[in-house]
Amino acid sequence: MRCAARLFLTRSYRSVGVEELCAAADVRRGSFYYFFPAKSDLAKAVIDRHAGALWARLDQAAVAVPAGGAEVAGGAEVAARLHAMADAVGEIQTGFETRFGRVVGCPFGNLAAELATTDDALRAHLAAVFAEWERRLAELCRAAADQGALRDGIDPGLLAKSLVAQFQGMILLAKTGRSAASEISQALHQVIAASLREGV
Amino acid sequence: MRCAARLFLTRSYRSVGVEELCAAADVRRGSFYYFFPAKSDLAKAVIDRHAGALWARLDQAAVAVPAGGAEVAGGAEVAARLHAMADAVGEIQTGFETRFGRVVGCPFGNLAAELATTDDALRAHLAAVFAEWERRLAELCRAAADQGALRDGIDPGLLAKSLVAQFQGMILLAKTGRSAASEISQALHQVIAASLREGV
DNA sequence: GCGGCTCTTGACCGACCGGTCAACTATGGA
DNA sequence: TCCATAGTTGACCGGTCGGTCAAGAGCCGC
Numbered sequence: 108m109r110c111a112a113r114l115f116l117t118r119s120y121r122s123v124g125v126e127e128l129c130a131a132a133d134v135r136r137g138s139f140y141y142f143f144p145a146k147s148d149l150a151k152a153v154i155d156r157h158a159g160a161l162w163a164r165l166d167q168a169a170v171a172v173p174a175g176g177a178e179v180a181g182g183a184e185v186a187a188r189l190h191a192m193a194d195a196v197g198e199i200q201t202g203f204e205t206r207f208g209r210v211v212g213c214p215f216g217n218l219a220a221e222l223a224t225t226d227d228a229l230r231a232h233l234a235a236v237f238a239e240w241e242r243r244l245a246e247l248c249r250a251a252a253d254q255g256a257l258r259d260g261i262d263p264g265l266l267a268k269s270l271v272a273q274f275q276g277m278i279l280l281a282k283t284g285r286s287a288a289s290e291i292s293q294a295l296h297q298v299i300a301a302s303l304r305e306g307v
Numbered sequence: 308m309r310c311a312a313r314l315f316l317t318r319s320y321r322s323v324g325v326e327e328l329c330a331a332a333d334v335r336r337g338s339f340y341y342f343f344p345a346k347s348d349l350a351k352a353v354i355d356r357h358a359g360a361l362w363a364r365l366d367q368a369a370v371a372v373p374a375g376g377a378e379v380a381g382g383a384e385v386a387a388r389l390h391a392m393a394d395a396v397g398e399i400q401t402g403f404e405t406r407f408g409r410v411v412g413c414p415f416g417n418l419a420a421e422l423a424t425t426d427d428a429l430r431a432h433l434a435a436v437f438a439e440w441e442r443r444l445a446e447l448c449r450a451a452a453d454q455g456a457l458r459d460g461i462d463p464g465l466l467a468k469s470l471v472a473q474f475q476g477m478i479l480l481a482k483t484g485r486s487a488a489s490e491i492s493q494a495l496h497q498v499i500a501a502s503l504r505e506g507v
Numbered sequence: 508g509c510g511g512c513t514c515t516t517g518a519c520c521g522a523c524c525g526g527t528c529a530a531c532t533a534t535g536g537a
Numbered sequence: 538t539c540c541a542t543a544g545t546t547g548a549c550c551g552g553t554c555g556g557t558c559a560a561g562a563g564c565c566g567c
Contacts, residue, residue, distance in 0.1 A: 221420060261501060271480060273473055276477075
């Protein structure tokens, strides 16, 4: 599964055959099919693995923000949490960038773009990951809205979705244009800052 | 080429073989290779076709905005142009949605995600399209900045890239989550509105 | 030693992949 | 009428795809 994660990330799902997958892991072809009914089940397992890592990273980013006493700060804490989330996903990508020498894309986004139209089970599985990601951000955005930290006209739910989209889009552009991973979190910070009221 | 555009869009590059491509166009396999050296050259041609359509649509959106007398409006015109751009790309997607019954993704984004890591020539070709798209938006954003229409701290170049990314990300989420195309332009409008000064 | 279980192995399957090719036909100008 | 050129055709290539399977290996309690 570690090898699969690496190969799917640096190349793509369809471009990596079961043969190559097994060779990389020093496993024989037949053994693979003893544990996985099909190649797509391996992909599902890889997705779950990445998802677990992402939730852990997001949780870690959330607790890293010192809890300011309740809402007295007028949303400063929730704003810091949003920026911390942006940094967290940005750091995951810079990690990939140093490991592989270039931006390789989001594990979910890559698979989603490639397989959403051809494998409905994987599509649904990835949709659930995106939904959970959005839900976590929406919680934060709603909290920001409740504290009056969002500008007029900003819908917290749409902002949450926009942030996931911003990340997915930036990483696609970085991967295609061979640009640096640092741009990704920059763009996220700018969108967040633009959505928050002046001064928070 | 029309058939190829449809099949690449509704499925994916690698999932559609040359055989099927030819069958859909009622062309024999050998004839195809008389005109295209390889399957990837067809993809390149399809990309160019889509790109031409996109530039035409963006130009059309630009002239649709009535030119307010110079910069006296304090950026209202340039703001309208930005929103018109968002509507234009949104309409392209709703067009696809009605044609195919679901959000099928961006012709460039789909191919970029799938092929950026496995076909460097196509990757570079797509990167050029994204760069041109960004350049067109950056022109608008810089004009907005010159007229003082952008909020403090908003970098026009980064905003331009963010808008392309927002579109790419939203469409990926819509495609994966089987949601409506209308969300795409909504998110774009919200990002644009958040980046502009109050009142413009 | 034995039976039963988990796991491994490599040969094998049909289907399909992108791409080639020599032979053929249709067309249009001289 | 003849020829050159443009375009067509379907058989064919080696390679790879995801997936199957019967046989066997290692290990366990008994």
